[in-house]
Amino acid sequence: MNVESKIKTLTEQLNHYAHAYYTLDNPIVEDAEYDRLYRELVALETENPNLVRADSPTHRTGDVVLSGFKKYTHDYQLYSLQDAFSKEELEAFDTRVRKEIPDPEYICELKIDGLSLSLVYVNGVLETAATRGDGSIGEDITEQVKRIKDVPLVLSEPIDIVVRGEAYLPRRNFQKLNLEREEEGLPSFANPRNAAAGTLRQLDTKVVAKRGLATFLYQEASPATNDTQEEVLEYFEKLGLVVNDQRAFATDITEIWNFIEKVAALRDALPYDIDGVVIKVNQLAQQDVLGFTVKFPKWAIAYKFPAELAETEILSVDWTV
Numbered sequence: 001m002n003v004e005s006k007i008k009t010l011t012e013q014l015n016h017y018a019h020a021y022y023t024l025d026n027p028i029v030e031d032a033e034y035d036r037l038y039r040e041l042v043a044l045e046t047e048n049p050n051l052v053r054a055d056s057p058t059h060r061t062g063d064v065v066l067s068g069f070k071k072y073t074h075d076y077q078l079y080s081l082q083d084a085f086s087k088e089e090l091e092a093f094d095t096r097v098r099k100e101i102p103d104p105e106y107i108c109e110l111k112i113d114g115l116s117l118s119l120v121y122v123n124g125v126l127e128t129a130a131t132r133g134d135g136s137i138g139e140d141i142t143e144q145v146k147r148i149k150d151v152p153l154v155l156s157e158p159i160d161i162v163v164r165g166e167a168y169l170p171r172r173n174f175q176k177l178n179l180e181r182e183e184e185g186l187p188s189f190a191n192p193r194n195a196a197a198g199t200l201r202q203l204d205t206k207v208v209a210k211r212g213l214a215t216f217l218y219q220e221a222s223p224a225t226n227d228t229q230e231e232v233l234e235y236f237e238k239l240g241l242v243v244n245d246q247r248a249f250a251t252d253i254t255e256i257w258n259f260i261e262k263v264a265a266l267r268d269a270l271p272y273d274i275d276g277v278v279i280k281v282n283q284l285a286q287q288d289v290l291g292f293t294v295k296f297p298k299w300a301i302a303y304k305f306p307a308e309l310a311e312t313e314i315l316s317v318d319w320t321v
């Protein structure tokens with residue numbers, strides 16, 4: 001086997017193992033074996049730098065220390081969600097939708113408490129990752145996002161696509177990070193969302209690789225190639241992107257509310273923080289009929305759970321009254 005096919009085989013093998021470990025949470029090879037193959041690839045790439053592939057896992061570990069963040073202008077507006085804090089507000093949303101869509105089918109997704117980000121793939125290769133910013137201009141965090149192990153550097157298909165999702169810190173990594181910071185006499189992070197935001201603002205990408213961020217993708221920001229939001233999410237999984245599996249269909253507020261109550265009951269057992277449930281019209285053609293206000297899509301709403309009192313707030317509450 002010549003060097004080029006040896007590098008191709010090693011790269012594909014290592015990416016397959018990493019996908020199983022980080023994206024499917026289902027390791028299929030011992031760490032020692034992964035490390036041995038990884039070292040073999042680094043040696044071959046060092047001798048043949050012109051043969052390093054775009055999807056090589058070695059792109060994730062090179063220690064790049066940036067001097068600052070470049071601004072990035074999104075090709076597509078990244079919208080916010082209108083919020084609802086009660087069942088009545090959801091009923092008002094449903095009434096507004098039904099004025100234009102008599103029989104809507106909704107899809108309900110989790111609202112992950114992380115940092116919104118946009119991934120731009122060209123020919124299937126991750127070209128840019130950026131924060132949402134104000135929806136039009138964000139910050140380029142490409143080098144940082146390349147160190148998030150479940151973000152594919154190359155998709156399974158060579159397509160141009162802009163996807164949007166959330167970067168978050170799994171609770172177990174959040175607890176591990178705060179323990180380390182306490183031992184180093186550093187202030188701990190208040191919550192996983194702040195820790196994720198602080199990590200992606202690190203200019204030393206080695207720090208990002210160590211912290212164990214993860215992602216869930218939920219939106220195709222470029223013109224959609226599917227008919228429904230559900231099909232978009234299934235397509236994302238085929239491409240190698242991570243999609244949250246906690247979702248449900250609903251045709252009325254009762255079914256939406258049932259899902260919200262189910263999620264509220266399992267919320268504390270989830271390995272990540274959520275701050276609500278996002279309800280969307282599932283058919284993309286129906287989304288187009290409803291359209292957008294200046295800031296929000298009229299076909300989606302976020303039901304926000306009551307904010308959990310932070311430990312400090314709980315201690316300051318006068319429970320004697």
Ligand SMILES: CC(C)(CNC(=O)c1ccc(Oc2ccccc2)cc1)c1ccc2c(N)nc(N)nc2n1
Nearest residue numbers: 077078079080109110111218219221222223278300
């Ligand atoms: C619905 C949307 C606001 C994203 N959608 C967009 O940003 C968006 C962008 C261009 C769109 O349409 C286009 C307009 C012009 C060209 C191409 C597409 C449509 C939606 C949103 C926002 C936050 C979410 C969140 N935290 N969790 C989940 N689970 N879903 C979320 N969904």
